[in-house]
Amino acid sequence: MPDALHPDNLPATAFYLLAVVAIVASILVVTRRNPVAQAMNLILTLLSLAGIFALLQAHFVAAIQILVYAGAILVVFIFVIMLLNLSDEEIGPPRPSIAKGLAVLLVAAMIWGAAVRCADDVLAIPAATLDPGSYGTLASVGLLIYRDYLLAFELTSLFILIGIVGAVLLASRKVSGGGDK
Amino acid sequence: MEDFLRQNIVLVSTLAKAIVVPIAIMNVVPFMVLLERRGSAFIQDRRGPERASIFGIRMFGLWHTIADAMKFITKEKVVPAGAHPVFFYMAPALLLIPAIGAFAGVPFAADVTIAGETIPLQVARLDAGILYAFGVASLGVLGIALAGWASNNKFSLLGSLRSASQMLSYEVSMGLTIMGVLLIYQSLRPEVIVQAQAGPIWKWGIFVQPVGAVLFLVVGFAEANRLPFDLPEGDSELVAGYHTEYSGMKFAIFFMSEYMSMVTISAMVTTLFLGGWQIPFVTTERLHGWFGTDVAGQALTALCQVTSFAAKVGSLLWLFVWVRWTQARFRFDQLMKLGWRTMLPLALLNLIVTAAVMLVIWKDDPRFGLGFTG
Numbered sequence: 001m002p003d004a005l006h007p008d009n010l011p012a013t014a015f016y017l018l019a020v021v022a023i024v025a026s027i028l029v030v031t032r033r034n035p036v037a038q039a040m041n042l043i044l045t046l047l048s049l050a051g052i053f054a055l056l057q058a059h060f061v062a063a064i065q066i067l068v069y070a071g072a073i074l075v076v077f078i079f080v081i082m083l084l085n086l087s088d089e090e091i092g093p094p095r096p097s098i099a100k101g102l103a104v105l106l107v108a109a110m111i112w113g114a115a116v117r118c119a120d121d122v123l124a125i126p127a128a129t130l131d132p133g134s135y136g137t138l139a140s141v142g143l144l145i146y147r148d149y150l151l152a153f154e155l156t157s158l159f160i161l162i163g164i165v166g167a168v169l170l171a172s173r174k175v176s177g178g179g180d181k
Numbered sequence: 182m183e184d185f186l187r188q189n190i191v192l193v194s195t196l197a198k199a200i201v202v203p204i205a206i207m208n209v210v211p212f213m214v215l216l217e218r219r220g221s222a223f224i225q226d227r228r229g230p231e232r233a234s235i236f237g238i239r240m241f242g243l244w245h246t247i248a249d250a251m252k253f254i255t256k257e258k259v260v261p262a263g264a265h266p267v268f269f270y271m272a273p274a275l276l277l278i279p280a281i282g283a284f285a286g287v288p289f290a291a292d293v294t295i296a297g298e299t300i301p302l303q304v305a306r307l308d309a310g311i312l313y314a315f316g317v318a319s320l321g322v323l324g325i326a327l328a329g330w331a332s333n334n335k336f337s338l339l340g341s342l343r344s345a346s347q348m349l350s351y352e353v354s355m356g357l358t359i360m361g362v363l364l365i366y367q368s369l370r371p372e373v374i375v376q377a378q379a380g381p382i383w384k385w386g387i388f389v390q391p392v393g394a395v396l397f398l399v400v401g402f403a404e405a406n407r408l409p410f411d412l413p414e415g416d417s418e419l420v421a422g423y424h425t426e427y428s429g430m431k432f433a434i435f436f437m438s439e440y441m442s443m444v445t446i447s448a449m450v451t452t453l454f455l456g457g458w459q460i461p462f463v464t465t466e467r468l469h470g471w472f473g474t475d476v477a478g479q480a481l482t483a484l485c486q487v488t489s490f491a492a493k494v495g496s497l498l499w500l501f502v503w504v505r506w507t508q509a510r511f512r513f514d515q516l517m518k519l520g521w522r523t524m525l526p527l528a529l530l531n532l533i534v535t536a537a538v539m540l541v542i543w544k545d546d547p548r549f550g551l552g553f554t555g
Contacts, residue, residue, distance in 0.1 A: 036265075036268065036327070036330060037268075040268070040327070043323065059307055059308040059309055059313075060308065060309050060312070063307075063309045063312035063313045063316050064312065064316075066313075066316035066317065066319075066320070067312060067315055067316035067319055070316075070319075070320060070323075071316055071319030071320055071322075071352070072319065072349065072352065074323070075319075075322050075323065075326065075345055075348075075349055076349065078323070078326050078327075078330075078345065079326070079342065079345045079346065079349075082326065082329070082330050082338060082341065082342060082345075083342065085330075085338065137308050138308060138309055138369050
């Protein structure tokens, strides 16, 4: 690929690099045995996705992806993993089974089918339909969330509230039969 | 060569900024170490380290930091038994990269126009620059968490667990404390926020949003893991917290990251609340009037503004040192109580009051015609 570094091709080159990193890292998330290694690979996946969002002019989504997922949610994951701090013996050796093999085959078939079916549709979207002046900016995303899809957005926040209340309820429940109160 | 420079001025200036700015931030570290040592001595009525001399020249103790660097580089590399082979080495870098990277969105002077091309004196001009800076800065906690886990040491693990919970708790408040200032300046772009603070000093964020400014400064101390919030490495309880097992240059990277995140947080406070590179009462236009708008005049203007920016950041860095040597460390429960029961409600209150006032004052402003009323 001699033209990979040509200024016109740089976005495509960056996309393929980020896509390869995202796919390899997400496979490693599933195949690694060590939970911390899995979490770190998940972070790598999320960061490459943020890069792809930025390439698609969605700077706001990219920033939020880093801020919320990589910076907050994954830190909570790692916090919990470290509190458990499982040793290699507790994790145990990999246990291959027929069901897992079948699952891998099914997922591969699904991805292949989706790629074949969607490739033509995706390539047919003309890039010129996106207005680079407003597309993906904070203002346009804000208008979409708080004007066009306000009801859906507020319903989502209601679901999150239900989730928080549920977590508090579970955490405050007394363990019956335990020694201490 | 001159033709090449003229044709590719944007490319060359971008590369120059991307190289010069990180190096400049890194070179703040030795001076900060000097300031910390001599500053603590000044506060405690001592003389501090100043004896190292090269041919009788003492440089106020600056040689001590150079001796430190040489010691760090030449020290034996110790890796504890049972440490993770990859993550143990990766952790210092994971802390250093966000500390430098978050600075990319901060503007340090007004735009310069050379050969018809406008060159922003800011490494990266992004649509959501503030969000980018906060996002990158929030990744720093991963390095600390990983360092504690990969060291295979109970004290390190406890230190990094404390750090993860502390930084997460304060990150929530950090996002909320700046909301007020963002509402007033109507932008998430650092360069727009700085431009809005041009002219008289009372247009600065600290006068428009005093509560937000104080809250953000406190949260900034917590995010930089500085006293009184340095529980991740509370020496009396945890040896040295997450970097107990690190020595030599790997420790030096943790050490440098702490100072660089202080620089980054000071730069953010300056941008949001202290007018960024603005000189009080002296706008860019007035500076151009004095010096002219040719290349030399623009260079002088930029120099004045960079000096103003550096002076503000430097004062805040001195505040970090000052607080460290006068305040005692919090207990962990006090830290959590302050974060969740004081900072968070105050930040929310500040946001609600600001939003209400804005709605009343500017309800007829055409910029707010976002379609809510039809």
